[in-house]
Amino acid sequence: MAGKTLINIEKPQTQTVDSVKALLAWKGRASDPLPSFIEMGKGDNRLVLILSNKKDCFYVTTARECSCPARSWHPGQRCKHQRRYFPEEIAATKSPAAIRQLNQGAWHGHNGPVIEDEVRPAKAAGVA
Numbered sequence: 001m002a003g004k005t006l007i008n009i010e011k012p013q014t015q016t017v018d019s020v021k022a023l024l025a026w027k028g029r030a031s032d033p034l035p036s037f038i039e040m041g042k043g044d045n046r047l048v049l050i051l052s053n054k055k056d057c058f059y060v061t062t063a064r065e066c067s068c069p070a071r072s073w074h075p076g077q078r079c080k081h082q083r084r085y086f087p088e089e090i091a092a093t094k095s096p097a098a099i100r101q102l103n104q105g106a107w108h109g110h111n112g113p114v115i116e117d118e119v120r121p122a123k124a125a126g127v128a
Contacts, residue, residue: 012047012060014067020049020058037085048085061085 017034024031024038038049038058049058050068059068061081070079 012062012065012067015049015058015060017055017057039085048081050081050085 020034020038021031024035034051034055036051040047040049044063046062048061050061051058052068059066059081061067061079063082063086065071066079066081068079068081071082
């Protein structure tokens with residue numbers, strides 16, 4: 001097994017239950033009952049194997065990618081597996097500009113933007 005890539009972190013692929021059972025046997029861990037998730041690695045090389053709801057495969061999830069179908073349907077968004085097992089990455093990925101700020105009075109919600117009082121043209125005296 002030395003020198004062979006078992007799980008590719010850059011482009012994870014869903015693993016079969018049999019392959020995860022073989023991995024657990026190699027690590028000396030029990031595979032009956034199947035664990036709901038398995039964490040491997042540390043730091044940037046950390047990944048989590050997550051048992052699917054149908055219990056027919058394991059999704060491979062890293063901080064940047066996931067092999068679940070939802071990740072394919074919504075590219076550029078984090079799936080529920082990433083949000084659950086990599087919550088610390090959420091704060092790091094959002095820039096301050098991406099965080100929605102409260103409306104600072106620039107728009108009042110009617111027909112146009114708010115014009116500040118000092119910018120608003122003065123009404124002519126005696127004109128109705």
